[in-house]
Amino acid sequence: MRFKLAILLSILLLASTLSSANPGGEGDEIRSMECGGSCHGDAGQNGISSASIELETSTDVWAGLLTTVTIHVNGSDPSSSRLVGAFLLSNDQGAKDTPAHDGWQIIADPNGGVSNYVELESPRATDELSFTWTLRAPAAGQHPLMGAVHHGSESGGVAYIGKSSLNQISVMEPPENLPRLSAEFSPPAKRDLGEELTITLQTENVDSFSVEYRLEGGTPIDLAVTDGKFTLPIAVNAGVIEWRALLEGEGPDQTTPWFRIVSQEPGWQVEEPTLMLQGFALLILCAGLVLMQRPASPEDELKQYDQTPLIPTEGIPVGWTMEQWQHFGQQYLDDLAGGGPI
Amino acid sequence: MISAGTIHVISTELTVGMFALAGISFLLCVIGKGPEVRESVAHWALLGGLLATPLAIISGFNAAPGDGLDSPLLANKLLLSMTATGLSLGLIIKWKRGAELDRVHAGIGMIATGLIMTTASIxxxxxxxxxxxxxxxxxxxxxxxxxxxxxxxxxGLILIIKSTIEHRIRSRTSVP
Structure with a gap:
C-alpha cells in the first residue's frame, strides 16, 4: 500500500511542469517592476530577455494634456501561452516606480483599463507586440519613462525580464492659446461589441476640429462631426479602433495622439442578490440535511477505540444500564466533580 | 498597507490547509488508521476552516478585478464555498450534540473538503x-x-428547527 502510494505521489510530482513563471499570467494591475519581486517565483532567478524593447513617445508633450506612449517588443520568444507582460515605469529602482509616482496619470492602458502592467499575447508569426498607453502629462520639466517586459520561455524552465533604456521626456508648458482638449475630457477606452459609440469632444481655444479613425495601424478615414459630436462605427469583431482629432484655433494647429478604443465581448453578468440568496439557501439546506441525518447503526460506527468512562469505585449510578453509562457517564462524572445537579 | 489580494492569499491558505487536515482526518476515521485523536482533529480543523472561510470570501470579493461577480468562475466559487460551509457547519453542530462518527458523517466531511479544494482550484x-x-x-x-x-x-430552516427540537427531546428523555 505504502509503495503504491509512493509511486502515485512520484508520478504526480513528475507530471508537474518545472517553471518559475506563471504561464497563465498575473493579470493587469498597477505594479512595480517585477511586481516588487514576486511576479515570477523568484526575481533573482530571472533570465535576461533577448527581446528588443523600445519606448516611443510623442514629439511634443504638453503639461496637463493627453499624450501616448508605446512600448515596442520584438523577438520575446515567450512560453507556449504566448503571454508577454509589459510594465510602463518611471524609474528602474523597483519601488515607487509607477508612472503615477512621477505625476503621470494613466487614462487608458493597451487593454482599455488604467493599469501600468498589462498582458498581451504575442503573435506566433511575427513575435512583435506594441503596448500603447494614453497618459495625462505631469507638470513641465524632465520626466523619465521606461518599459520592461516579463515573459516565460518555450521550455518553461526560465522566466525572463527585459528593460528598455530610461527615456527622458521633456514636458513643456503649453502656449496659452494652444488648441487643446479640455482637462475634463477623458477619452473612452473600451466598448462592447455591436455598440455604436458617440463621443462629445470637449475642447479649449478651438475654433473648429475634424476627426479621423482607423483600424489599428490602418489607413485613416474621416468622420463627420456634428455639434461637437462624432460617432464611431459599430464594432463587429473584438479588436482595437483608433481615433484622433485635428484641432484648429488661434494658436498653432494641434493633432491629438491616436486614442485607442478596445472592443470586447460583453462581460458575463449575474443578478448578484439572486446568487447571494442561492448561496445562503444552499448553506442553510446543507446544514439542515446534515443535522437531520439519522444516527448510524452501531455496526456502522467508526470508533475503533473504547471511550467508556472509567467506572468509579462505588459503581455506576443505581438504575443505569451499561449503555447509558457509555453515553452519559462522562457527563455524570463532570457534574459530580463540578458539584452540579446529577 | 496590505492589499486585499495578500489578505486573500493568507485566508485561503488557512482555509484550504484546515480543510485538508480535516479531510485527511476523516479519511483516517473511515479506514480506521491513525491516532485516536483523529476524530477530534477532523472536527476542530473543520471548525478552523469554517472560521477562516468568511475572511477568504470577503477578501476574495475585494481582491477580484472588475466590478463584483463578473465571471462564472467567481459565481461557482461562491456557491461551492457556501455549500461546503453549510455541510461543515452541520457536521460540527451534530458532533457537538454528541452524534457518533459513522461513515456517512465522515463521508460528508470529505465531500466538504473536496468542495473547498475545488473552490481553491477555480x-x-x-x-x-x-x-x-x-x-x-x-x-x-x-x-x-x-x-x-x-x-x-x-x-433548510425547517430541517434545522426540526433537528434542534428532536435533539432537545432526546436529551431530556435520555439523561437519567
Missing part, C-alpha cells in the same frame, strides 16, 4: 489561467430563480 484558474480540474464545466452556473432559493432556504 481560484487558481481565475487568477492564473491554470487548473488541474480542466475537465469540470466551471463556466456553467446553476442559477435558481429567487423563488426556488426562498423555498430551499425555508426547507
Amino acid at each position: 481560484g487558481g484558474e481565475f487568477a492564473r489561467g491554470e487548473t488541474l480540474l480542466f475537465f469540470l464545466p466551471k463556466d456553467l452556473v446553476f442559477l435558481f430563480p429567487k423563488w426556488a432559493s426562498v423555498i430551499i432556504l425555508i426547507l
